[in-house]
Structures are given as structure tokens and as C-alpha cells.
Amino acid sequence: MNRKEFLKVGALGATSLLFMPKLSAANKATGLKFGVITDLHHDIMHDGLERLEAFIDSMNQEKPDFIIQLGDFCVPKEENKELMEVWEKYEGQAFHVLGNHDTDGGYSREQAVEFWKAKGKYYSFDQNGYHFVVLDGNEHNDSPDRPGGYARYIGAEQQKWLREDLSNTALPTIISCHQGMDNDLGGLENGTAIRYILEEANENANFDKVILVLSGHHHQDYYNQINGIHYVQINSASYQWLGDDYKTIRYSKEVDKAYPWIKFTVPYKDPIWAMIHIKGKGTITIEGKATEFVGPSPKDLKVDMSNYVYPIVPKISDRKIK
Template sequence: MIARRNFLRQLGLSATGLLVGSRSWAIAPTTAPRPLRIGVISDLHHMQFGKNEVPRMTAFMDAVLKSSPDFIIQCGDFITQLKQTEGILEQWNRFSGPKYHVLGNHDMDFCDKKTMMQLLGMEQRYYSFDRGGYHFVVMDRNFLKRDDGTLADYASSNWGPLPAPQRSFSDAAQLAWLRDDLAAAKHPVIVFMHQPVFLSDYYDELGNADEILAIFDETNLRAREAGRNNEVTAVFMGHDHDDRHAERNGVHYFIINSASYLYSGKALYYADPLFAFITLHPAGRLTIEGKASTYRDPVPDKIRARYPVKISNYAVGIPKITHR
């Protein structure tokens, strides 16, 4: 991943300058009577490399129960094996409020989507819902592109051997649904997905991100022309195990850090779990409260110098950009 950081510098982006605390950004206002609070965690990678992440999940859920958000969501790569999942799901289910899942690529390391969805209690692999004056969209980016150009579901690590440009696609049916769903939305839109469509180090693994970004752009253009309040206003993504924010065509894009580790040739685990709470204020502010940690074990100097502290969910020092 270190070599890929050069791509960000070429774009004028930066993943440095991480800040402990709370930050906020202007988003579309709503008529909701009160702020909406969301607990979010991503890339837990339970049992990846044989690591049991129940303690990290427990810490998140302890914070959730103390904070009492309106809902919680995990942004993919939640459970990498079907064995020894009881502790994770038991912790997840401690919260009695609404809970939502996003499928990540490693969730299908040892099974197909249907099996993972059944385990997580997901009725649909992509879906939307309204809450607190906002319209929320959850996407599935877990399709591979075969040599003949057709798409196939991720299943049992079938995506792993493929070159990066053949990974991280969303299917045509989903894109058609997305276009219609956004057009029919009655409120400002917040999107959650696993693999990024923007800001990613994995610039050669964006799949059909351009199609998705075009749908966001078209939706927002039509909303502005019609004077409607259903613009896409923020997109939250995982997968990269890093903290980033930038603005593209009026939309805020965030990459959410892994709860567990940074990957650079090997997994460099954080001493503490990373997660965050997002607050959507009716007047038009999005606030993110992140969580800091250090590395659990010694790490190379070049990594510690660039990432001295890991903060969940946001970065500073990234300029506004208006196109990919």
C-alpha cells in the first residue's frame, strides 16, 4: 500500500495530519426535529489471520450502549469465516435498535453472498431506508468482471486471483435500482458502501466507480434544477484501512478506517479498536467523533512517521477537489 500513496500525492491528496477529536462539515439541511446519531464500524476482520476480534467488537458495543445512537452500521469485512462467529454476533445484537450491514469482499472469503447474508440477517444485498430526515442507501460492490465482460458474485475468494481492474463492480440491476431509488428519494441522501468509488489508494481496483459517480452527479444536477432536497450529500466507504475525506462535486466522501489494523505487506494491528459516531444535524452539519489509538506492536519507522496515530473515520489537510 505504501507505493500506492504516491497516487494520492499526484492528485494533491493527503492522508496525513490526522486529528483527535470531533470535526464537522456542511451538508444538506432537513426538517427533522432533532439530530440523528449513527454508530459506525468497518473492517473488523474477525478471524482474519486467526485473530479473534470479539474484544474490539465488545468495546464498540459498550460505546454504542452508552451513546444510544439511532442506528448502527458496519461497512463490510465484518466476519471472514463462518466458524467462531457467535461472540461477534452476540455483541452486535446487544443493541436493540436498528442495525444494518454492508457486504465487504472478505465476508465472502469462505462462502457465497447468500450464506453470509443469512448469517447476518440481511434480506437484501443492497437496499435503502429513511430515518431522521435522511434517505440512506447501502450498496453491494462485490462483483468480479470475467474475461468475457460479464459479472459474477464474489464467492469463496474467487475475486482474489483476479487482477485489480476486474474487481469491485456493482451489477447493472443494482445501478438501475440506484438511479430510480435516488430519483424517488424525499430527503437528502447518505450512502454506505465497502469498496470506495473515490479517494482510494487502490486506484486500479475501482470497478465501475465511474458509473456510480455519474449517477450521483446526475441525481444532484436534477435535484438542483427541480429545487428538490434529495441530493446525495455524503458517502461513507471502507476497504482501504485508512482515514480520508474530500469533497467532489458538492458531495463529501469519507473512507472509514479499519477497526483492527493497517495493512502494509502484513497486518499492523492497532492497540485499541477504531470506530466512530456520526451526527447529522437538521440545520445542515455532519459531525464525526473519532477514536484514537497507537500501534499494538512495533512498526517500521516510515509507517509510524506517516501514521503516528490512527483515528477512526476522518482526516484533515485534504483540499477540496471537484473531479476525479
């Protein structure tokens, strides 16, 4: 792997499918359509296969330019090969973003990348005159002051790669990272620093190069515009986590026995996902799906909302962003 290739795919990944962007008229941003699903949590849900099947069937009908899953998909264990068989039924290009739960049970991120046949832990690619960057928000912060819990950090080496990757493209750019940039919501610990890298890239380019940042992880439905960049949180395909205080058997005793984590969640009845259209240099349309809760809603259960900030909703909002 030469240096240029390394810069494009990060520390791990198949390089043959990737190339340096040609900044020619042929790469003019003509329009892009892609399907996004996130936080399927196949290892928690009893119906992950059916949920993914519904997404893949719909995508095979709609034929976007590519599909992408934003993490917390499945751990790389033998039994999950059947989920990958469903994923592989998609007839076009498909991309992966690593989530914190994809290594639960002691797996490594490298193992998840291999199992999914992903391009790498972090990487970038071009499509229809747009640049797309996938970040790995699961790096460990070695500082003794780091908060406990799952790693949610982007270290110096990946930051350097991101800066160089952004300076090597002149195309409108979309970023995706499992965790949002909101440290106080349990997103990236150094989200502010990463946001600043994106803002610097726009300032150096003298135009709004980075137009959109997508995240999952929070199982919520919100949007922020910060210093000229649009940040869209894509809700989970499956549920919101409520915790010990709100345990409810949502399906049946049999399902609860086989899938004991579901009772800590409020599941969404049908799987939800989004189709994102981008036109020109930055007209973004999001078509999201909506469903209902299975069993008592967070409101019925009088869930303490101070941990969530944004409302718990079983939908991904339609949005038109310019």
C-alpha cells in the same frame, strides 16, 4: 415482493421493515446520529470479539439512531456465531454492508446476508427524515479487461436500482459502500460511473440530495469533496495490511500460531470507530477514535508508501463538514 418493494431492497432481503418514503413534513430532516465500525476482520484478528464488544458497549451507552458495519466483518461460519451474539447485544437498529472478505473460503454473499440477518446485499431505508442507501460493491465485472483480485464492481442491474431508488426519495441521502470510489486505490473499478449516478441525482433534484458517501475497505483515514459530494473513508477497527516484506510478530508466538495473518499487518492497539451526526440538510460532524500501533510503526519499518497514497494512521479523524 412487488416492484416497489424490489426497488427498495434489491435482489434479496426482508421487505417488511422497509417502506416507501413519505415525503411529508413528518419526514423533515431533524438530525441523525449513527455509529459506524468497519473492517473488524474477525477472521484475521485474535481479539475481534473484544473489539466488537467495546463498540457495542459504547453504542448501548450512547444510543445513536442506529449502528452500521461497513464490511469485512466475518465469514458466515458456525464458529463466528459468537461474534453475531455480541453484535446482537446492541439494543437498537443495526445494519450491514457486504465486504470482499466476508465470502473468503468460498461462501456466497447470500450466505453472509443470511448469517448476519442483514436486509439484503443492497437496500435502502429512511431514518429521522434522511435516506440511507447500502450498496454492494462486490459484484463481478464480466469484462475480459477487468483487473485481477477480488471483485469490486457495481453492475448494470444495481446501477439501475440505485438510479430509481435515488429518484424515489426527496430526503437528504447518505450512501455507504464497502469499497471507496477510488479505482486506483483498489476501490470500485467503476467508481467514476457510480459517482456520476450520485451527481446526476443531485442535478435532477436541483439540490444537494446525496450529501455523504461512506466507505471502508482501504483501512485509511481520508476525506474528499468531489463535485459537491462529501466522501469519507472510515479506518479499520483493527489494522492496516503491510504484507510479506514487513512480517512482524506483534503479540506472542502463541497468537501468531493460531492467527498467522496478523504478522502481515500493523494492528491498532484499541478498536476504533466513529459516531456521525448530521444536522439539517447537511452539516456533518464525525467524532472518531484514535489509538496507537501495536509494535513497530510503518515508519519504523520504513514501509514503502507508494501503495497507500494516504498515511497509515491508527485513528479516525474528527471532522466537521458542511
